[in-house]
Amino acid sequence: MAEQRDIAAGRLDQAAYLAGFSIDAKVPLDQGRALIEASRCYFCYDAPCVEACPTGIDIPSFIRKISTRNTRGAALDILEPNIFGGACARVCPVEELCEEACVRDAQETKPVSIGLLQRFATDRFFETGEQPFARAPATGKKIAVVGAGPAGLAGAHRLARLGHAVTVYDAREKAGGLNEYGIAAYKVVDGFAQKEVDFILGVGGITVETGKALGKDLTLDALRRDFDAVFLAVGQAGVRAVGVSGEDIIGVEPAVDFIARLRQAADLAALPVGRRVVVIGGGNTAIDAAIQSRRLGAGDVTMVYRRGPDDMGATDHEQEFAKTDGVKIKYWAKPVRFMGTDGALTGVEFESTRITGGKIEGTGDTFVVPADMVLTAVGQMLVDDPITKNAKEPLSVVGGRIVTDGHGRTSLKGVYAGGDCVEGKDLTVQAVEDGKNAALAIDGDLRG
Amino acid sequence: MADLRNNFAGIRSPNPFWLASGPPTDKAYNVERAFEAGWGGVIWKTVGEPVVNVSSRYGANAYNGTRVAGFTNIELISDRSVEINLREIKEVKKRWPDRAVVVSLMVPCEEPIWESILHQVNETGCDGVELNFGCPHGMSERGMGAAVGQVPEYVAMVTRWAKQHSRVPVIVKLTPNVNDVLFPAQAAVDGNADAVSLINTVASVIGVDLDTMSPLPEVNGKGSHGGYCGPAVKPIALRMIGDIAREFGPDLRISGIGGISTWHDAAEHIAMGAANVQVCTAAMHQGFKIVEDMIDGLSNWMDSKGYRTLDDFRGHAIPNYVRWENLDMNYEIVARIDQDACIKCGLCHIACEDTAHQAITARTNGTRRYEVIDKECVGCNLCMLVCPVENCITMERVDNGKPYTQWSEDPRNPANRVAAE
Structure with a gap:
């Protein structure tokens, strides 16, 4: 008889949810x-x-x-x-x-x-409640920003201050990008992400159109036609697959989807979580997913990473934070297959790893970690298809990143890019800088 | 083991740490707690015709996170009757015969009044009296305190009366609110004082409340000037004590007051000529227990230096306390920065670059490297003083082979140039 998959909502009392998600980290x-x-x-x-x-x-x-x-x-x-x-x-x-x-x-x-x-x-x-920034006299220029995350909104804000009329498009229902959908709840309590968006939009001159996806509702060609400049701040909407068998078993899902669902949940007690959760990956998304599943009441959370602690994308500080929350971190192991019975997840088989000649390789030793739920966080990537498909002129994309000149200018005239969709530190603060710099480049180029 | 026993103008105490006249010595309760904590003596808070004190009374400067870097008060002398104070003094002295109990006094400048109070004080068995000629606020406006201390003739006159009617040693407490403290000190000597104590508080306004526009401390929307004390005034005290010690020599006993919070501060006072020290603000800040380290620290330091008694180093800085024109014009030092200790804060560079001699580099080949440009360095100490890392910047002597030369002999002195021509 197949073991019953233990995945349930409401594992904790209300006070525990509050403590886990509404109190500042x-x-x-x-x-x-x-x-x-x-x-x-x-x-x-x-x-x-x-x-x-x-x-x-x-x-x-x-x-x-x-x-x-x-x-x-x-x-x-x-x-x-x-x-x-x-x-x-x-x-x-x-x-x-x-x-x-x-x-x-x-x-x-x-x-x-x-x-x-x-x-x-x-x-x-x-x-x-003060709005400290004022707009320069209107320039008559219209600029489209695609993506309402930190890069897009930082760019939009600077452009609006400089006197341009800005329209920001985002595929999601709300503006904010990863601040709204991706960051762990306990890092931005009290609805801070939306309050900050409101503050930024408060400068005026920025129209936000949510639920508009590039490639579906918009095309780059049309934006280039209708606007004086386009700023692409589309982030990395794609999720990298682990690439081993069984990834389609129910109970295996990308960590970013789990976090987004959690961030948007009206009632955390209604959110199901496995009793035993395995998180695959070593970045901040993996850490955030691991901690938040613990805080939703998962009894046993194991992060598995194919390299050592120093190689992790998550900082020492983040790793310690996770351990304090009761997350077990297993280093030097890679997934071999997801295991299920009758299409329901039972666990993950891993193979131990080591570095030989600078390259990571399996040792041949395998072990199984039982799991009711697996969250994968092995990386995200630019989905360039909607941007480049059927375009009149190709946009240069190398290594999954839009190529820019360091000031946000892409290979296409009048098209700029910044944030996680270009090369650089994938950090909020870098995205903000990219947005600011692209805005300054756009402004300079438009003024000639 | 150093011997900290103190004989101050005939007043004996087990150590040189006395509490100065002020709130900590207002009544028997506080004084006995101080003695239990280990203080060698007290100057009982000034006794005189009782006053009425206001609320509030104190203000303080907090500087860069340090509370009470300077302190001010607008409190007057004791607001308790002479009888109660003297009765308590008598009782306390009886219970603590080995400690120094000195009574601070302030009454109007009429001999019969001084005679009367001194006769009462004589009955208490106290060890000495201290004449409060220093208080800069409130009492001075009534013709007492600093109003006496600022007029040498009055100082000499009242001191004479006190000497005539007191059976115990008379200490004259001097105000720093004068142009030259040597004049009132001379007057105290002329009046046959057994010792002087200084400094009293410095006339001051500690701050202004920018909402109420009242000077601080504030009494229902108004403020008046007060007396400044605490760590900030130590330099003023050291200078005045040094001036007196240099002028009058070691026979004039000086009780050092002003900014003493630690044994180190006390040792500096003694090196500048004080025979013992008085503390007030530090105790008000952290309680009487601070005396433990004062005793222990001073004793350990004296042992490390081989000083057996306080007199072994009293006034030892005075031969080196010279006038500017006696400094060596040929002495040369330059700053040295320990690159391993440097944390790259750049404060030495910016201090020198903006406000001194442009003698410290900022970046070399694009990386931060703070190095002294010897030919520009005048050895002013500024970089060493602003550096937050202990011993990272030191001043190193330059052996220029030139002899000790004071300004009067220096060829760069215009007077000498004229003479040569």
Whole structure:
């Protein structure tokens, strides 16, 4: 007799769902703690933290302003170069960016908590409800942005400020991109992602059309015809397959779909989760899926990654966070096949791996991890078909990324791209910088 | 083991750490807690015609996360009656015979009044009196405190009365709110004072509330100037104590007051000529227990230096406390930056570049490297002072082979050039 697959909703009481998903992963600073932390900043000259920030926020300046209680000034120091300063304060891997560069880290292995200070300044500012940015006189130029994630909205915001009329299209129902659909819930509690979108759109001059997908409702050729410029910020909508047998067994699904469903769920208690969950992959998506399935009540969550801890896309900090939540991380193993009985998942067979001559290879030893649910997170990719298919002129795509000149210009005149669909760090903060830079390039090119 | 026993102008205490006249020594309860904690002596909060104190009374400077870097008060002398204060003093002295109990006094400048109160004080068995000629606020507007201390003739006059009517040593407490502290110090000596103590608080306004537009501390929307003390005033105290010690020599006993929070601060006061020290703000900030490390730390440091008694190093900085024109014009130092210790904050560079001598590099071949350009460095210390890493920047002597030359002999002195021509 086949073992009953144990997958169920409502494994926890309401308080546990609240604790798991509605409480900030990092405790925000209050005024007193912010002042103490701000006082630790040396106000470096030529500060290494600034160099480490993809958006180049003047970190010593905003921290000094916090310390003098000029919180509005601090927030504007952040939001001027990075309109997603609020999201970045929550989701940036600061331990690999500004905080890793902090001279305090060199001095005492305890950097200034730049992320938390940025959060403090932006949170306080958003509480005021002020809209600090104004639009330049209208230029009469129309620009289409495809994708309402961080890259698209950062680009749209800058373009709107510069006086252009912007239309943002997104295939999903809501704007926000990964901030709305992809980031773990406990990193952006209290509906922050939508509040931030509202703040960004509050500058004016931006029309958002959701439920409009490129290749279905829109074509690049039509956009190029109808607009003065097009900014592609389509991200990586495709999910990489694991590529072993049994991937179609019920109970195996991409982690991004699981997370999106979770982020949009009105009632977490209605969301089914397996008793035993296996997550395949080593990036932040894998970590987020693993932690969130634990927090939905999965009794046993195992992440399996084919290489070692240092090779993981997820930072040490993220890995530790997952372990604290009771996630087991198994390194050096790759999936061989998904196993099922009568089409229902029973587990995953793995083969141990090792590095030989710089290449990863199976050792021949195999083992089975029983599972009621498997979430795959082995990478995402650009879906270029809707962009390039039937196009009059081809858009250059290399290695699954749209090719740009470093300022967002693609191989097509009047078409720009940025964010996860181009080469670079696949981070919110990089997407914001890409959006900002592409907007500046568009503006410069249009003004000639 | 160092001997910390102190004989201050005939007043004996087991250690040189006394609590200064102020809120911590207002009544028997506090003073006995202080003695239990280990303090060597107290100056009982100033006794006189009782006053009424206001609310609030204190203000403080917080600097870069440090609370109470400076402190101010607008409190007056004791608001309790002379009788209650003197009765408690008598009781406390009886219970703590080995500790120094000195009574601070402030009454109007009339001899009969001083005579009367001193006769009462004599009955308490206290070890000494301290004449409060320093308080810069409130009392001075009534012709007492700093109003006396700022007029050398009054200082000498009242000191004489006190000496005449007191059976115990008389300490004159000096105000720093004068152009030259040597004049009131001379007046105290002229009045036959047994010792001086300084500094009292510095007349000041600690801050302004930008919402109410009231100076701080605020009393129902208004503020008046107060007396500044705490760590921030130590440099003012060291200078004035040093001036007096240099001028009057080691026979004039000085009780050092001003910004003493640690044994190190105390040792500096003593090196500049103080025979013992008084503490107030630090105790108000962190309680009486701080005296434990003051005693322990001073003792350990003295052992490490081979000083057996306090007198072994009292005033030892005074021979080196010279006037500017006696400094060596040929002494030369330059900054050295330890590249292994450097954390690349760039503060040395920007301080030198913006405000000093453009003597520190910023980037070399695109990477941050802060290095001293010797020919531009004047040895001012600024980079060393702003560097957040201990001992990362040091000042190194340049052996220029030139002899000690003071300004009067220096060929660069215009007076010498004229003479040569």
